[in-house]
Amino acid sequence: MNVGIHQPNYLPWLGLFEKIDLSDIFVFYDNVQMPLNKSFVSRNAILANNKSLWLTVPIKRDGIKIINEVEISNQFWIKKHIKTIEHSYKFSQYFDEIMPIIYKTLNKEYKFISDLNIELIISLWKCLGGEEKNFIRASKMNLTNNNYESIIEILELCKTKTYISGQGKGSLRYLDENYFKGKNIDIKLCSSEFSIYKQRSFSFIPNLSIIDSLFNIGPLKTLGLIRHEQ
Numbered sequence: 001m002n003v004g005i006h007q008p009n010y011l012p013w014l015g016l017f018e019k020i021d022l023s024d025i026f027v028f029y030d031n032v033q034m035p036l037n038k039s040f041v042s043r044n045a046i047l048a049n050n051k052s053l054w055l056t057v058p059i060k061r062d063g064i065k066i067i068n069e070v071e072i073s074n075q076f077w078i079k080k081h082i083k084t085i086e087h088s089y090k091f092s093q094y095f096d097e098i099m100p101i102i103y104k105t106l107n108k109e110y111k112f113i114s115d116l117n118i119e120l121i122i123s124l125w126k127c128l129g130g131e132e133k134n135f136i137r138a139s140k141m142n143l144t145n146n147n148y149e150s151i152i153e154i155l156e157l158c159k160t161k162t163y164i165s166g167q168g169k170g171s172l173r174y175l176d177e178n179y180f181k182g183k184n185i186d187i188k189l190c191s192s193e194f195s196i197y198k199q200r201s202f203s204f205i206p207n208l209s210i211i212d213s214l215f216n217i218g219p220l221k222t223l224g225l226i227r228h229e230q
Helices: 012-022 079-090 095-108 113-128 149-159 176-182 210-226
Strands: 003-008 025-030 043-048 049-054 133-135 160-167 185-189
Touching: 003 012, 003 149, 012 113, 012 160, 012 210, 025 113, 043 079, 043 210, 049 079, 079 095, 079 210, 095 113, 095 210, 113 133, 113 210, 176 185
Parallel strands: 003 025, 003 160, 025 133, 160 185
Antiparallel strands: 043 049
């Protein structure tokens, strides 16, 4: 049983979906502190006019809060994001297939950023056509520990021997190989690089939201990118 753990990000990049693909159980790490600075929990980048453009969901920043307690501050951003995505990808090959997923999810007007992000991630995963996964929220697991110790607790509750981890700074700061080894848990690292794909730009721009590849090359080839099959 492989377990991946990651904060619920907004319109995440390919790397988060590789972690899902390699996991039997995927845990949304929504019971930790919301980053005080700019965070992928509330923003991500797409391609617009041959450059990356950040889409940011406005959130209420009224003190230190746990991710699943962070509220979206207003709903005015929804039309802006939809129009920006439409304008950026309306001539892409898979626009008519992918855009309804964006419409359906964003137009629900969520109160909490974690609820929005989790629904988007699960909807996009289903769109990819990958295997069915067991998605769990850490906030629903009745954990007794916080931060680093809570990761081990999650893995033990899931009865796993393999932890799927990314290689970004956020992931690596929680990785003490000797500590995990002492708990009889192996670490499997995801890739941090993906192949170049057909993109509507003068030169390829990496590390954008997964919707960029979905619009341009479709779900099947995007799943192939995630699995490093192309």
